[in-house]
Ligand SMILES: O=C(O)CCC(=O)C(=O)O
């Protein structure tokens with residue numbers, strides 16, 4: 076499992092930031108938006124407690140967000156999505172799979188803002204001890220998150236609503252978000268998210284890429300190696316390159332019947348998959364497929380960044396940086412997966 080670093084709640088004071096994401100050459104430097112993480116202290120250098128400073132930071136975050144809404148970016152698609160009434164999610168479907176890949180779902184500014192405002196685990200715990208009120212957001216272990224997520228989350232939830240993927244969920248929108256942190260070399264074992272959630276999961280990637288694999292279970296009569304549970308195919312049925320700022324949605328059968336995971340690697344060796352490539356074809360092509368070997372990327376034609384696309388098209392080794400993911404779900408499950416379809 077990756078470390079669950081924190082929930083993004085409130086901005087950190089500038090003086091506690093350490094350089095984390097350095098602006099690319101030629102990129103305008105925006106002092107408010109430099110990303111970083113705080114030292115694990117309960118008070119800042121002015122002796123303010125986390126709760127005291129959060130009010131001031133909240134006001135500051137509102138100002139930044141107002142500025143952000145005026146920023147014009149070259150990543151037009153995120154801005155267009157923010158303005159449109161609906162996002163045609165069907166246009167982003169991966170073949171016939173219950174999987175949707177949307178590049179540039181977030182703008183560069185939103186990505187930076189979210190990374191800038193995340194709290195550390197220690198800060199989260201410091202706030203929890205002070206028993207602030209529950210605003211309805213929960214963390215992975217179902218502890219209550221005692222503060223309202225910043226406004227940028229509202230706009231992300233709004234944008235997710237516009238895709239229609241949560242239209243049949245109990246609250247018609249996600250009510251739960253997890254922020255995971257993956258250092259290069261970290262991944263997440265193949266797993267299912269389980270019946271606690273409505274069978275739609277929407278994940279936004281930030282900071283770096285991941286290769287996200289979906290796996291089938293082996294036939295009923297094949298036992299797992301450890302004799303516990305069902306055996307899982309070693310070769311992924313699908314592998315997607317998740318670019319920073321992209322959205323991936325898994326639902327329906329993909330949610331209820333298959334597993335997903337990310338290999339624990341420092342770099343991903345990728346090449347383009349061809350349409351309708353079967354698992355056995357992939358196995359042959361990948362020559363003695365091993366986890367972390369060469370991975371055919373099924374969404375390479377849908378990639379948003381032209382340079383990345385060209386690299387993947389030729390075959391490339393992509394070095395991982397620190398990746399964060401925000402996973403949105405609706406917790407209370409009242410509709411059965413079988414009767415649910417938005418596609
Ligand atoms: O971080 C990701 O992209 C996936 C996380 C995940 O699968 C989970 O939290 O259940």
Ligand SMILES: [Fe+2]
Pocket residue numbers: 266267268335
């Ligand atoms: Fe998961």
